[in-house]
Amino acid sequence: xxxxxxxxTEAFRFIDDxxxxxxxRVNRRAMVDPEVFDRERDRIFGQVWLYVGHETELSKPHDFxxxxxxxxxxxxxxxxxxxxxxxxxxxxxRGAMICREPAGNARFxxxxxxxxxxxTSGKLVSVPGDTSYGPGFQRPGLASPAxxxxxxxxxxxxxxxDVEDLVDxxxxxxxxxxxxxxxxxxxxxxxxxxxxxxxxxxxxxxxxNSYDGYHxxxxxxxxxxMVTASGVELDAATLGDSIGxxxxxxxxxxxxxPGTGGVFGRPLSQAGEAEKEERFEGFRTKYGGAxxxxxxxxxxxxxxxxxxxxxxxxxxxxxKIDPIRPDYMEVTAWEMVPPEEGEELKKQRxxxxxxxxxxxxxxxxxxxxxxxxxxxxxxxxxxxxxxxxSRGMSSPVALGSDELQMRTWWRRWDQLVNDREHPVExxxxxxxxxxxxxxxxxxQTTAG
Amino acid sequence: xEREAPLPRIEPRHFVAxxxxxxPVEVAEVRLTGIPRGAVALLCGGDGLATQAPEVMNALAxxxxxxxxxDLGSGSLARADAVAAVRSLLALLGERGWGAEQVGxxxxxxxxxxxxxAAGALSLGAAISLSPRDVLAExxxxxxxxxxxxxxxxxxxxxPESVVELGRRLADAPCFSRVVIYxxxxxxxxxxxxxxxGHAAAFDSWQRLVEWLNARVSPRLSxxxxxxxxxxxxSDPSPEGSVR
Numbered sequence: 001x002x003x004x005x006x007x008x009t010e011a012f013r014f015i016d017d018x019x020x021x022x023x024x025r026v027n028r029r030a031m032v033d034p035e036v037f038d039r040e041r042d043r044i045f046g047q048v049w050l051y052v053g054h055e056t057e058l059s060k061p062h063d064f065x066x067x068x069x070x071x072x073x074x075x076x077x078x079x080x081x082x083x084x085x086x087x088x089x090x091x092x093x094r095g096a097m098i099c100r101e102p103a104g105n106a107r108f109x110x111x112x113x114x115x116x117x118x119x120t121s122g123k124l125v126s127v128p129g130d131t132s133y134g135p136g137f138q139r140p141g142l143a144s145p146a147x148x149x150x151x152x153x154x155x156x157x158x159x160x161x162d163v164e165d166l167v168d169x170x171x172x173x174x175x176x177x178x179x180x181x182x183x184x185x186x187x188x189x190x191x192x193x194x195x196x197x198x199x200x201x202x203x204x205x206x207x208x209n210s211y212d213g214y215h216x217x218x219x220x221x222x223x224x225x226m227v228t229a230s231g232v233e234l235d236a237a238t239l240g241d242s243i244g245x246x247x248x249x250x251x252x253x254x255x256x257x258p259g260t261g262g263v264f265g266r267p268l269s270q271a272g273e274a275e276k277e278e279r280f281e282g283f284r285t286k287y288g289g290a291x292x293x294x295x296x297x298x299x300x301x302x303x304x305x306x307x308x309x310x311x312x313x314x315x316x317x318x319x320k321i322d323p324i325r326p327d328y329m330e331v332t333a334w335e336m337v338p339p340e341e342g343e344e345l346k347k348q349r350x351x352x353x354x355x356x357x358x359x360x361x362x363x364x365x366x367x368x369x370x371x372x373x374x375x376x377x378x379x380x381x382x383x384x385x386x387x388x389x390s391r392g393m394s395s396p397v398a399l400g401s402d403e404l405q406m407r408t409w410w411r412r413w414d415q416l417v418n419d420r421e422h423p424v425e426x427x428x429x430x431x432x433x434x435x436x437x438x439x440x441x442x443x444q445t446t447a448g
Numbered sequence: 449x450e451r452e453a454p455l456p457r458i459e460p461r462h463f464v465a466x467x468x469x470x471x472p473v474e475v476a477e478v479r480l481t482g483i484p485r486g487a488v489a490l491l492c493g494g495d496g497l498a499t500q501a502p503e504v505m506n507a508l509a510x511x512x513x514x515x516x517x518x519d520l521g522s523g524s525l526a527r528a529d530a531v532a533a534v535r536s537l538l539a540l541l542g543e544r545g546w547g548a549e550q551v552g553x554x555x556x557x558x559x560x561x562x563x564x565x566a567a568g569a570l571s572l573g574a575a576i577s578l579s580p581r582d583v584l585a586e587x588x589x590x591x592x593x594x595x596x597x598x599x600x601x602x603x604x605x606x607x608p609e610s611v612v613e614l615g616r617r618l619a620d621a622p623c624f625s626r627v628v629i630y631x632x633x634x635x636x637x638x639x640x641x642x643x644x645x646g647h648a649a650a651f652d653s654w655q656r657l658v659e660w661l662n663a664r665v666s667p668r669l670s671x672x673x674x675x676x677x678x679x680x681x682x683s684d685p686s687p688e689g690s691v692r
Contacts, residue, residue, distance in 0.1 A: 060624045062594070062664075105594065105624040106663035107573075117667060126667040139676050 250412025261313025290436025493557025
């Protein structure tokens with residue numbers, strides 16, 4: 001049988017955004033085509049802000065972590081003065097990695113190939129036998145990404161010197177990071193240790209999955225059975241109390257109504273419930289009731305292109321999705337906690353991180369299996385070209401179990417990768433219970 | 449520590465110096481030619497200056513470190529006096545052009561206690577204590593010197609529980625520190641032994657010591673590096689740095 005020649009990606013239409021029907025479809029070639037993958041590397045990962053890590057991962061001067069961002073190995077470090085630095089993990093001499101440890105603390109990092117040493121401020125401090133270079137030698141420091149900035153401890157870099165400022169890039173997603181970060185009086189903290197796993201599937205499938213409320217009950221039936229067996233009564237109405245939101249610049253979220261956070265975890269003792277309630281009562285005084293009501297709701301946030309923050313209130317997961325090949329991704333996940341919480345609440349978070357989100361937990365393996373079967377079936381993308389992402393297009397308000405948040409992401413993807421513009425999808429604004437503002441913000445608005 | 453094929457041995461030069469807090473003390477010195485990697489103030493315990501110190505000084509020289517070694521006694525020196533003595537050693541090293549960040553302090557036994565005290569009081573490149581004593585006797589504040597403490601499980605002066613407690617207290621200190629307990633060995637684990645645990649503890653502790661120094665002690669600038677420093681625009685400390 002003769003294969004149909006593949007059309008060049010420039011001319012190919014990957015997104016069918018039909019507002020008349022309405023219908024929204026994604027061509028499955030986007031999940032398998034190496035040329036698409038290359039364009040994503042250049043046009044997305046080479047251009048926008050990308051998450052590196054959280055400031056609390058580096059608690060002391062000279063702490064460092066090594067990780068990949070957009071396929072580039074980087075050193076994420078705190079320098080002598082306490083400033084966060086990100087360096088390309090490659091010796092400017094002949095290219096070997098300066099640092100081959102995943103984490104540690106060192107004032108100097110020495111390339112094991114020829115012994116050049118650099119400090120955590122990126123400066124070259126020692127070259128063995130440097131007389132052979134002559135007195136005029138220009139001593140190179142470590143290279144760095146073009147831009148580095150952080151928002152409430154979330155550190156981002158961009159390889160594009162002309163990228164917009166981070167706060168502008170984050171758009172309305174800032175507010176959702178605030179809802180997470182306001183849950184601690186002393187600052188939310190990322191715990192030491194990570195979940196690291198890989199999925200034999202295109203990276204965009206996990207982006208979709210990360211705020212897909214539609215799949216939860218069917219895919220994660222096992223987990224919900226376990227929670228029910230532990231004594232929690234799952235209320236279908238509570239589970240359905242959610243909306244999907246477009247946060248601008250491709251960011252989006254599935255957002256639970258007040259009180260939906262925590263319905264997924266194992267039950268707490270009376271003392272644990274009391275501590276939790278007391279903590280949130282304290283926040284009400286500081287931030288106002290409307291904001292804290294929102295804080296008590298679950299939220300699955302995707303910051304374009306590959307940062308996921310899932311906040312079920314009793315468990316906050318930060319997930320970074322790294323495309324490796326068109327059919328393979330690597331995933332790193334961290335647990336974020338309010339450090340002042342008592343032992344029982346801390347235990348519930350860790351339990352959630354392990355039993356739900358862990359690579360050997362009761363949920364993530366289900367997702368991995370679902371995504372890997374998707375990828376295997378995309379071998380037939382010529383015979384079955386389109387995936388449907390239309391759910392909720394005709395609804396006045398998109399629900400969390402709808403697919404508005406994914407369409408938002410895909411439209412931004414199409415704009416960057418294929419230069420195709422899509423108008424914003426019109427919906428009514430969410431009800432007031434999803435829009436409560438932080439008291440301090442309200443005061444600023446009033447004063448302004 | 450055990451060594452199989454020693455390089456030609458450097459005989460330390462001995463002299464007496466007046467150290468603040470300790471009085472006149474015999475000092476052993478190993479100087480290196482060329483551009484040494486850094487300097488170490490070696491604080492011996494017991495009779496270490498006469499016995500183990502020359503071997504340790506030679507081993508440090510192989511990694512590019514000059515040393516000044518002293519014996520600060522068996523623990524009779526108050527911590528403040530021990531810190532003052534280290535300060536005097538720093539002054540002696542300063543005469544050779546070594547700045548505090550280019551110096552590591554390494555102490556064995558009672559000398560390890562002095563190194564621990566120095567780490568809490570001075571801003572040095574690095575500090576390392578092997579089998580220090582009474583580590584919980586006084587409040588600890590590691591503010592500016594990263595400290596590595598290594599202990600034997602059966603150390604009669606320091607229980608594993610107190611080492612764990614020390615690690616807990618140091619976790620919140622501004623400066624990075626690490627404690628290590630070697631299983632199945634006593635306080636003299638660093639001398640090496642024929643059995644597997646003793647040999648492993650001696651080998652590992654020496655490896656950690658060298659890596660701790662190399663990762664933290666500032667290297668001395670070569671003449672060409674100094675020229676480069678002069679040519680660089682001081683307002684642009686990191687020309688390759690990110691826009692922040």
